[in-house]
Amino acid sequence: MDRIVVNGPCCLNGEVEITGGKNAIVAILPAAMLVDGVCRIENVPDISDVECIISILKAMGAKVERVESGTVEVDCSHVTSTEVPYEYARKFRASYYFLGALLGRFGKATVAMPGGCHLGARPMDQHIKAFEQLGAQVEVARGDVICRAKRLTGADIYLDMVSVGATINAMLAATKAEGLTVIENVAKEPHIVDVANFLNSMGANIRGAGTDVIKVQGVGALRGGSYAVIPDQIEAGTYMAAAAATGGKVLVKNVIPKHMECITAKLEEMGVSVTEFDDSILIDGTASLKKTNIKTMPYPGFPTDMQPQMATVMLRAEGTSKINEGVWDSRFKYTEELIRMGADISVSGKVATITGGKELLGAPVRACDLRAGAAMVIAGLMAKGTTTIEDIDHIRRGYERIVEKFQGLGADITLIKG
């Protein structure tokens, strides 16, 4: 089993380049199913979730080629299959985007229901409601979600809660539906806007992405084209948090500073100096840090996907900070690993109380999920001695070359194979 070994403590210093957004590309690649022609997609991160979707696309008959580093060409013109089998779907959650894309293109789709995960229940009722309102019949049978529609017709869809996945799936299914679809109470994350921009650049007619209401005027066909994925907000936030947690100074390059404001504001509140440039952010975490409180929320609120990494910053701050998890039922499992390293954390329901200033000691720990894994790496950098992180497949799902990037910032970190 591969492991990441970190020898700390270390104060990060230098520059790091951010790659394309995971939560954008995991929707954009399935969205290519709606396009008749070649989609050239740039700034594609080299992560295992992308590999997994590429295997699904290929298994379904699409032509996919990595033409150069970070650029993928996808041609789904000859796909006839409308099924994503369990062996692929179980590997990553966002396989549900094939439902909206296949339904939009073929009027039918069968995708194995994504398995459970470490964040608590992940229902799909809002995705299903959106498909039904567009005219599809949806059935959940033997672990598959099966959608069929004679034709999809534009509709008014009101989402009962703000959901990234349901918003994107509704947009995908509505892109080629007949007439106008109005989706209300939608998610506003940067990757929602990116998926809409991708579809529009291929000929779709989607307005309002990034606001509370998205309007999709159905179009007959989408043509091929070129598109560059936005930088990953959470990867950037992770390196910002790592700089702050280790008392370092890091220039995070290839970011959209506007997308980082929710994270920047919190770090500044804690006493970190953050300087924004056009497409980079300088984090100076050399001063002492103050406690803070966080409640995670849909964008533009503080992102749940930065919650574990910010917990490590709180471990360096003076005083007691609180995190209130407002999106997922269960996102504090990783705190047990931090406690094993000496952290002073208690969890009650959806609130974690973190008292900073205790010395962390290296220990063997697990990456419970993707972002928890990133937090383990940061904690390893902060701790005295050796931290060995297991279950690192979670980390590979969403962080490109994490070991090399931290090495570039001066960390003593190694990937041990086998």
Ligand code: EPU
């Ligand atoms: N929800 C429902 N019903 C639905 C859909 C969602 O009750 O039909 C609930 C969920 O249970 C959750 C909340 O609504 O409590 C928000 O879920 P959302 O649908 O927004 O999450 P998601 O689309 O499944 C994406 C990201 C997650 C990220 C969340 C929230 C992708 C592939 N995943 O998940 O990313 O935490 O949005 O921002 O985009 C990660 O990258 O580490 C990650 C877990």
